[in-house]
Amino acid sequence: MEADLREIWADRIRYNNFVFKATISADPILNAKDCINVVVIYEDYCRLAFIRLNKLKTLHGLMLTTYVDNRWTLIREVVHTEDKFYAMNRWSQLLSFDITAQSNLNVKLVGHKISGTKFMQRYLVYSTEKKLLMVDRYCFYEKVDGFSKRVTKEFKVFYFNFDRCEWTEKKTLGDVALFIGDNSSISVLASNFSGCKPNCIYFNHDCDRIGKDFKHYNFAVYNVETGIVSQPYAKYANTLVNMANRPCIWIVPTFQASD
Structure with a gap:
């Protein structure tokens, strides 16, 4: 072992x-x-x-x-x-x-x-509101086949107060949706993208730094208001991500109106 x-x-x-x-x-x-x-x-x-x-x-x-x-x-x-x-x-x-x-x-x-827990990961995001955000991802580990498997439990969002040089917790994202992960983290206005849920955090399965590498199963959407984790992706999308066995990269589509 x-x-x-x-x-x-x-x-x-x-x-x-x-x-x-x-x-x-x-x-x-x-x-x-x-x-x-x-x-x-x-x-x-x-x-x-x-x-x-x-x-x-x-x-x-x-x-x-x-x-x-x-x-x-x-x-x-x-x-x-x-x-x-x-x-x-x-x-x-x-x-x-x-x-x-x-x-x-x-x-x-x-x-x-700023204090945190052992099983927590932090992300920096520059929001559409022109604020520097810190997103805390809280996880726990359950035993699967003798190895620790990570499960995301909840999130907390903070913005940096430059006048006080300190982090302040942000209770709501409003119309903003955050997409976070090891590779990239972005902020968008949910109303600009069809199907995008406001006041939510979309998250990827990041690199597990303890235990065994598992397939990329831990990706979902966290609702900041309700604290509920949901699976909005279609079954075939979940299958493709698991087959890829690579960390996802968030891409913001750009649209140009035709004359």
């Missing part, structure tokens, strides 16, 4: 932790001119790396300037707002920074840690 667990963790380090997560400053298709900064969380220590796309073109395309900040480790989340990037480490400390042409990066600690 111990040898099997060591092999599982070795595989995760080799294949999952070289690039843990990445985010960009703008949509490279809709706003190509503004897409100049890329931030990644990389390797097993979860450090920050910053990539700036220079406007000076070469024979092989755009020049890249890369900076690595070794001062901060075990970064769990990173998100881009209008003018800054925000990151959160395993101790739930909130960091802010922007990327300049200098190699001297201005990473600042803006929010101190």
Whole structure:
């Protein structure tokens, strides 16, 4: 059993932790001119790396300037707002920074840690209301075939009060729907998308960091008002996700009116 667990963790380090997560400053298709900064969380220590796309073109395309900040480790989340990037480490400390042409990066600690439970995962989301949100996902583990299987129990949502430098709980999302996951987390107005439920959190099955890797079964919708977890997906959609055995990526469709 111990040898099997060591092999599982070795595989995760080799294949999952070289690039843990990445985010960009703008949509490279809709706003190509503004897409100049890329931030990644990389390797097993979860450090920050910053990539700036220079406007000076070469024979092989755009020049890249890369900076690595070794001062901060075990970064769990990173998100881009209008003018800054925000990151959160395993101790739930909130960091802010922007990327300049200098190699001297201005990473600042803006929010101190907030207490949590052992079986909890946190996500950063920049909302449609232009607020920085932190979403807490509470889970419990049940035994299946001798291994721990994760089940999502509830969510709590907080927004960051920049005047007080503290998190304040948000009891309702209104017309907003959140889509969260390891790969990406987004916020949309539910009324803009047919079938999208307001005041709800759509969640994916993220990487299980303890026990055995199970198929991607833990994805559903959480109603913030009622606290009820529901399964809105059709049976064939559930089957396809389970067959893929890959973390899902949320994609926001864009529509253009025809003349």
